[in-house]
Amino acid sequence: MNDTLVLYQELTHHLRHAATPHAAADLVLAAFHGDQTLDAVLAGESLLPTPEAAEVGGDTPQAFLEEIRVAGFRGIGQPVTVGRLPKSRLTVFVGRNGSGKSSLAEAVEYMLTEDSLRWAQRPPAFRDGWRNLHHRSAPEIRLGLRLDSGEKVTLHRTWPAGTADLDASTLTTTRDGMELPPGQVSQWTGNAARYRPFLSARDLERVMTAKPSELYDAIAPLLGLGPLREADARLQRRRKVYDDRVKAVKAAFTELREQLGKVDDDRGRDALTALGTQAGRANLTRLADLARSDTAASEEHAAAAARRLTEQELPDLGPALAALTDAETALRTATGTDSGAAHRAAELLRGALDLHRDRGDGPCPVCRVGTLDPNWRTAAEEEVTRLAAAAEAVRAAQQAYANAERAVDRLIGDIRRLLEPAAAALATHLPTQCTAVRDALAALGPGPATWDRVTAAHADLVTAATDWLAQRYDAWREPGAAIRRWVDAATRVYADAPALALLTQARTALDKADKAIRAERLGSFAAQSNRVWQKLRQESNVELHHLRMEGTNNTRRVLFPAAADGVETNALAVMSQGELHALGLAVFLPRACAEASPYRFVIIDDPVQSMDPSKIDGLAEVLRDVALTRQVIVFTHDDRLPEAIRRLDIEADIRQVTRREGSIVEVRKTCDPADRYLDDARALVAADIPDEAKYLMVAGFCRSAIESVSMDRYRAAQHHRGTPYQQIQDALGGIHTVKDRLSLGLFGRIVPRPELFARLDRDHGTKASRTVQAVAKAVHGDRTMPVAAMVANTAALVSGLR
Amino acid sequence: MSTSVYLSTADLLLAGVIRGAGGAWPRACAWLLRHELEMAMDRFWAWACPDIGRTTAQRPKLLLLRHYAGPELGCRAGYLWWALSRAGHHHPYELGITAGELARLRTELIDVVALLDRAQERQGRAFTQ
Numbered sequence: 001m002n003d004t005l006v007l008y009q010e011l012t013h014h015l016r017h018a019a020t021p022h023a024a025a026d027l028v029l030a031a032f033h034g035d036q037t038l039d040a041v042l043a044g045e046s047l048l049p050t051p052e053a054a055e056v057g058g059d060t061p062q063a064f065l066e067e068i069r070v071a072g073f074r075g076i077g078q079p080v081t082v083g084r085l086p087k088s089r090l091t092v093f094v095g096r097n098g099s100g101k102s103s104l105a106e107a108v109e110y111m112l113t114e115d116s117l118r119w120a121q122r123p124p125a126f127r128d129g130w131r132n133l134h135h136r137s138a139p140e141i142r143l144g145l146r147l148d149s150g151e152k153v154t155l156h157r158t159w160p161a162g163t164a165d166l167d168a169s170t171l172t173t174t175r176d177g178m179e180l181p182p183g184q185v186s187q188w189t190g191n192a193a194r195y196r197p198f199l200s201a202r203d204l205e206r207v208m209t210a211k212p213s214e215l216y217d218a219i220a221p222l223l224g225l226g227p228l229r230e231a232d233a234r235l236q237r238r239r240k241v242y243d244d245r246v247k248a249v250k251a252a253f254t255e256l257r258e259q260l261g262k263v264d265d266d267r268g269r270d271a272l273t274a275l276g277t278q279a280g281r282a283n284l285t286r287l288a289d290l291a292r293s294d295t296a297a298s299e300e301h302a303a304a305a306a307r308r309l310t311e312q313e314l315p316d317l318g319p320a321l322a323a324l325t326d327a328e329t330a331l332r333t334a335t336g337t338d339s340g341a342a343h344r345a346a347e348l349l350r351g352a353l354d355l356h357r358d359r360g361d362g363p364c365p366v367c368r369v370g371t372l373d374p375n376w377r378t379a380a381e382e383e384v385t386r387l388a389a390a391a392e393a394v395r396a397a398q399q400a401y402a403n404a405e406r407a408v409d410r411l412i413g414d415i416r417r418l419l420e421p422a423a424a425a426l427a428t429h430l431p432t433q434c435t436a437v438r439d440a441l442a443a444l445g446p447g448p449a450t451w452d453r454v455t456a457a458h459a460d461l462v463t464a465a466t467d468w469l470a471q472r473y474d475a476w477r478e479p480g481a482a483i484r485r486w487v488d489a490a491t492r493v494y495a496d497a498p499a500l501a502l503l504t505q506a507r508t509a510l511d512k513a514d515k516a517i518r519a520e521r522l523g524s525f526a527a528q529s530n531r532v533w534q535k536l537r538q539e540s541n542v543e544l545h546h547l548r549m550e551g552t553n554n555t556r557r558v559l560f561p562a563a564a565d566g567v568e569t570n571a572l573a574v575m576s577q578g579e580l581h582a583l584g585l586a587v588f589l590p591r592a593c594a595e596a597s598p599y600r601f602v603i604i605d606d607p608v609q610s611m612d613p614s615k616i617d618g619l620a621e622v623l624r625d626v627a628l629t630r631q632v633i634v635f636t637h638d639d640r641l642p643e644a645i646r647r648l649d650i651e652a653d654i655r656q657v658t659r660r661e662g663s664i665v666e667v668r669k670t671c672d673p674a675d676r677y678l679d680d681a682r683a684l685v686a687a688d689i690p691d692e693a694k695y696l697m698v699a700g701f702c703r704s705a706i707e708s709v710s711m712d713r714y715r716a717a718q719h720h721r722g723t724p725y726q727q728i729q730d731a732l733g734g735i736h737t738v739k740d741r742l743s744l745g746l747f748g749r750i751v752p753r754p755e756l757f758a759r760l761d762r763d764h765g766t767k768a769s770r771t772v773q774a775v776a777k778a779v780h781g782d783r784t785m786p787v788a789a790m791v792a793n794t795a796a797l798v799s800g801l802r
Numbered sequence: 803m804s805t806s807v808y809l810s811t812a813d814l815l816l817a818g819v820i821r822g823a824g825g826a827w828p829r830a831c832a833w834l835l836r837h838e839l840e841m842a843m844d845r846f847w848a849w850a851c852p853d854i855g856r857t858t859a860q861r862p863k864l865l866l867l868r869h870y871a872g873p874e875l876g877c878r879a880g881y882l883w884w885a886l887s888r889a890g891h892h893h894p895y896e897l898g899i900t901a902g903e904l905a906r907l908r909t910e911l912i913d914v915v916a917l918l919d920r921a922q923e924r925q926g927r928a929f930t931q
Contacts, residue, residue, distance in 0.1 A: 781837065
């Protein structure tokens with residue numbers, strides 16, 4: 001099944017198991033799907049039940065290695081083709097140092113990764129050696145891969161002939177014979193770096209040489225938790241948006257408090273009270289009101305008075321005062337010095353006229369000289385009319401004066417009613433101007449000077465009030481806007497709170513699930529490592545515990561807890577070179593064989609290096625186990641591993657790699673050295689070589705075949721009896737002649753020649769002892785048996801000895 | 803020294819021109835070269851001391867060579883014989899000798915054989931006197 005789908009199901013399982021609330025679980029799964037789905041679910045849409053296969057990527061194919069063809073690359077000159085690699089089973093390439101086997105391994109590695117660990121950490125000179133100088137034609141590497149679907153994929157990399165530039169190659173990929181355009185080459189071919197199906201000595205050394213973080217990075221991708229990390233990153237990105245808003249509101253809260261603290265009026269103090277000491281508890285409604293109105297409650301009165309003061313015209317007392325003065329002047333003129341006399345004369349004349357009407361003509365009662373007659377009467381009546389008119393004028397003047405006086409009084413009242421409250425309201429803010437106004441008002445009377453004083457004081461007060469208002473407005477404009485902004489931001493954060501809480505919950509749930517899945521997967525990886533180590537460990541006193549992955553970012557590392565002779569320690573500190581090598585295998589072999597890897601093959605270059613003989617048996621067993629499910633291709637520089645494979649009866653395909661002058665590399669398949677020697681002997685019999693030389697060589701191969709089968713027989717028997725490995729090796733190492741080796745193989749010890757020959761003839765036919773003697777003598781040039789017969793007899797003896 | 807059949811066959815094998823010889827060549831070359839060395843020593847002993855030459859075991863003959871042909875040549879011949887024998891025998895865990903090693907041994911062989919043949923001429927008189 002697809003890895004991502006498996007991970008998705010594990011995640012679903014863990015979320016359910018941990019009883020994660022639905023909303024949070026949905027969010028985690030949506031984040032796993034991708035950005036779009038996450039945004040949709042955050043926006044309130046519901047989550048699809050399972051991801052579409054297309055959305056998470058198709059199944060990974062499984063690739064087996066079928067054929068390797070290399071020419072002109074490193075130690076390989078003329079083209080070498082290694083074909084018919086068994087699909088599951090162990091294939092071992094045996095060759096001496098410099099025989100070209102590592103070149104084969106590196107060719108595969110370079111093909112798939114376009115790099116080689118062997119070169120990556122070396123000076124450029126190492127890299128320059130990629131080209132084989134014995135090969136004049138175009139270098140090439142061709143890999144034949146067979147997919148589990150049955151399709152054949154061929155990767156073919158060629159370089160122009162004569163180029164020294166490693167990067168000048170072109171890669172063509174064919175699938176079932178059809179060439180794929182460069183863009184369509186499957187993704188999985190790029191996964192080689194992740195799973196590294198190559199284990200070179202350099203890979204194995206990485207447990208010691210790599211930085212802790214590099215080792216971590218080498219193992220982490222195997223756990224396949226990348227999609228979880230990505231999902232977490234998606235959640236985190238969205239959470240950060242909210243977090244940033246909260247942080248911004250908190251930061252702005254502090255700033256706002258500082259800013260309001262500097263505003264020296266009650267509005268600032270009111271706003272501070274509404275803000276409180278915690279951003280989360282601020283009274284947003286009150287703050288919004290404060291921001292909108294530009295006045296504090298306590299100053300509303302003064303501000304209103306000031307505004308009225310500046311808006312209203314002061315009534316003009318001037319004309320009324322002038323009218324009063326005029327009325328006074330008119331009155332004074334009308335009531336001159338003779339005004340009383342005229343009045344009295346009029347009264348006297350009215351009395352005389354009344355007397356005249358009653359008595360008729362007669363002497364004047366006042367002067368006694370004049371006479372009251374009709375002429376007098378006419379004149380007297382005119383005089384009385386004139387005097388009455390004059391009296392009327394005085395009364396009118398009196399009336400006008402009274403009117404003017406009332407007008408002035410009314411205006412003064414108006415002015416007082418206007419200014420006194422304003423002065424009182426503003427007294428605390430503009431004390432000087434208010435006092436001046438009040439004093440002027442107190443002194444205000446009919447005198448024009450008092451009025452001038454009032455107008456001057458009023459003008460001062462209006463100017464001051466205008467300034468005061470403007471300054472108040474300016475002082476509040478900034479804080480007011482700041483409060484509005486903060487209230488807006490805080491309102492949004494309050495609205496966000498449920499989403500933020502959900503995201504936080506989702507991340508916690510994901511983290512928990514991640515830890516659980518990681519532990520499970522690492523556990524299985526560590527268990528595989530441990531199994532490999534147990535096999536390889538053999539006589540080592542170091543007991544490896546489950547490896548651990550710790551830390552994050554710069555502190556990430558892999559730990560190998562171990563016990564040496566029962567004492568807890570770090571494996572790297574106590575292990576020998578060979579043990580570290582084995583540890584490298586224990587760590588990297590499970591990685592190369594990860595279930596998720598598209599590579600069903602693993603290539604191991606020289607795993608035997610610096611291993612104890614006893615560890616090699618363990619290695620052979622490890623390789624056998626891996627070969628049950630993987631194509632295992634091993635390159636080794638000595639015969640110890642093939643020998644262990646033969647002795648432990650492990651099914652394997654063993655091929656020998658030899659390199660001649662001129663970088664001619666030959667790969668020959670062989671199951672057993674004895675068979676190989678016999679094949680060589682047969683080939684020589686047919687070859688066009690002078691007889692003396694031919695006899696010597698054929699006999700030599702026959703001897704080697706007998707020696708090989710005898711030694712294998714001795715080794716297997718002793719191994720079966722439980723003889724320590726080294727003891728077997730020592731016994732074999734001390735024996736040099738074919739007869740002694742045969743003796744060991746047949747009897748387990750050296751026996752006298754007659755006894756040996758008798759046993760040979762008894763058990764393996766009468767020709768057996770003759771053949772052995774003929775072979776032994778041949779090295780000195782004695783020719784006692786035809787070469788064809790010698791080979792046939794030897795073959796019979798060899799199969800009898802098996 | 804005339805090129806013997808063993809040496810020339812070895813050269814053909816080294817050059818890779820013998821049809822059918824496949825990968826058989828490294829070990830076979832070693833045998834041929836060793837035989838070439840043994841023949842040169844036989845020629846030396848046949849002249850210097852036929853009694854010793856009749857012994858079939860090579861080891862005493864090589865040890866005695868130091869006395870008869872001088873320590874340096876004795877050592878060189880001893881080492882060469884040992885190296886070629888080792889390459890020619892089947893050893894557990896060891897693979898065939900490489901082309902480079904063979905070429906070096908071949909050069910050494912030519913030198914040693916020439917020195918052995920010349921020693922007969924130079925030192926022969928001393929022994930007969």
